[in-house]
Amino acid sequence: MANVPEDLHYSKDHEWVRVEGNTAVVGITDYAQNSLGDVVYVEVPKAGDVFAANESFGSVESVKAVSEVFSPVSGEVSGINEALNDEPEKVNQDPYGQGWMIRVEMSNPGEVDSLLTAAEYEDFTKAETE
């Protein structure tokens, strides 16, 4: 069973958001990393890049496939997880911790309210699996 922490917000594209003040920390969920398999490459934007909600901000590649990742919120990238350059497997090992991808200074923090709660996301992934 995939791990879905209570305190995070989730998108239907399988990203998670941790809200820290006006900053959103973004990564992909345990369910997503498990579906992808061994992550071998993560491409993230540069600090300063601006994304709208649901816009693709990078990609995650497993041995077999490439998946785009989408920013659940609008804003400017204020930090990226450079450790993933050398250790992309952190996305598999610790998707909600060391596997985080970007930090976004939100231009519209209200967008977080339209994301899924942990319980909603769990139901959503169950429906997808069936």
Place this chain on the structure above:
Amino acid sequence: MHRRLGGRMVDFGGWDMPVQYPAGTIEEHLRTRKHAGLFDVSHMGEIDVRGADAIALVNYLTSNDAAKLVDGQAQYSALTTPAGTVIDDLLVYSFAGDHLLLVVNAGTTTKDWEWITSHHRDESVTLKNVSSDYCQLALQGPDALGILQKLTDLPLAEINYYHFVAGSVDGVPSIVSRTGYTGEDGFEVYAAADKAEQLWNKMLDAGNCGSDTGVLPCGLAARNTLRLEAGMALYGHEIDETTTLLEANLGWICKLNKGDFIGRERLAEQKQAGVHKRLVGFEVTERGIARDGQDVVINGERIGKVTSGSPAPYLKKNIGMAYVPTAVATEGRQIQIDVRGKPVSAQIVKTPFYKREK
């Protein structure tokens, strides 16, 4: 059976196949290189050819020389079109002068069967599509021999590469063939379809599945990365009905002097004139992973296409194969791959990328 092991299934040409097991593609790949991996490849097609003119028919349909086979030998070959392109690649097994077995790709079995039967005019040859009669398990890796030997009295070490024997494995009548699609030593075992689960479980047990150095069940994703490192062609990628055997570097299975076969004339012409494009291997030299279908670029010009591109788990590089104009198909040549709009540098290298130590 595979679901019970936690395999993630996909529809593969109508077959419900495991892409990977819980260990993951990288571990499956590495375990096969270092110890052993077990692959269920029962989806492969089998066509039985019997009769006095069996070799004559197969020799007319395929590019390699089936007349050279001795009983108990297998041969890599191709079904060719009149244009010298490829209907399918296959293994031809010789049981006797009047009995051959063609092992073909799953997705092309129906097409192959129609092609073969449409050229079959000699009533002394009997063709039978026996694909659903057989299961096929591939036990691959340096430990494969020791594991399989626990289940059979057949002297496995005495079977030469690309040879096979018939005998009993765990009491099940089987064909044991020293062949594979991984670049490792190993065996492919054919038996009655309903014995798949028994043989699968016995091979996992005999190989200490569960220990860190034991055999691992492997899915299609690892099968693909292993064959790519070993520089082997995959039908629908490196070879198809638009590329000739010579362009695909498969001149070694074109026996132009064996007598007439479909495509011989065109292949002989092409050999004389030289090919315009050629399959090459490449290594990505900066960050990025090339993928199937991406363009090969030199000086901004799109000059070719990637046929297979992937991370290579054992070599820890990102590699691929591509068709490029013959003029640039030289080792060391710098190229770029258009990775979703971003040019990524790569270099043409010699294949196979990986060669096991013997």
